[in-house]
Amino acid sequence: MNCILVGDRTVGKSSxxxxxxxxxxxxxxxxxxxxxVRKTIIHNSQSIKYYLWDSSNNNVYDNSISILYRKADVVLVCYAVDNIISFNNTVSKWIPEIKQFMPSKPFILVGLKSDLRFEKDSVCEQEAKTVADKFNAQTHIYCSSLINNNINLLLSTTIQIQQNWQMLHAENTDQK
Incomplete structure (x- = not known):
């Protein structure tokens, strides 16, 4: 399974x-x-080879991002919960870019640095869920690399979404 992390610089993708x-x-x-990142994950008693591309958002690499999008099964659209600009950029830049390169594939809205979510001016959960719903994200998940919060949930949710999408896509292909 292939995943790509996208989002503004310093939101926590590399962490x-x-x-x-x-x-x-x-x-x-x-x-x-x-x-x-290459990782083997056991999910529902199955061994899953999980490949995660940590993308650069540097303009020098813009040409190669389209290749990464095409290879991805699921995109993780990341923002930092303590950075409203990075959250706003999910709507103005990252989600439109996904829709351009892979309009039918699933994505998850991921609030990184969730250990900071109760800080002043952080993105509230309802705001994030509203954006996720509006743009047809599969779900919204908060996680924190610092305190290792919801990381396994993110992985298992990503795998489940990819497997569901594959089954749905296979059923639609069979019906044609």
């Missing part, structure tokens, strides 16, 4: 990818150039 790869959280921010 999530690093946590999945190493099992550890690192405080320092290192710019990303399409890192790939």
């Amino acid at each position: 999530l990818a690093t946590l999945l790869q190493t099992g550890r959280f690192y405080q320092e921010n290192v710019p990303t150039v399409h890192d790939i």
Whole structure:
């Protein structure tokens, strides 16, 4: 299963990818150039090969992002819960980009740094759910790499969404 992380810089995408790869959280921010995390996950007694592309949002790499989108089964549209601009950019940039490159494939709206969600001026859960519903995201999930909160939920939800999408797509193909 192939996933891609998209979102503004410094929202926590690389921290999530690093946590999945190493099992550890690192405080320092290192710019990303399409890192790939490979992980085998047991889901419903099945061994799933999970590939997660941590995308760069640098304009130099814009041409290759379309290739990553086409390979992705599910996109994780990320924002930092303590950064309203990154949340607004999910609507103005990231979701439209997904709709352009992969209009029928599923995506999840992911609020990273959920350990900061009760800080002043953070994105409230109802706001995020409203955006997720409005743009037909499969769901919205809060998670935190720092405190390892909801990471397994994010992985299992992503796998379940991909499997459901594949079954639905196979049924629609069979009916034609």
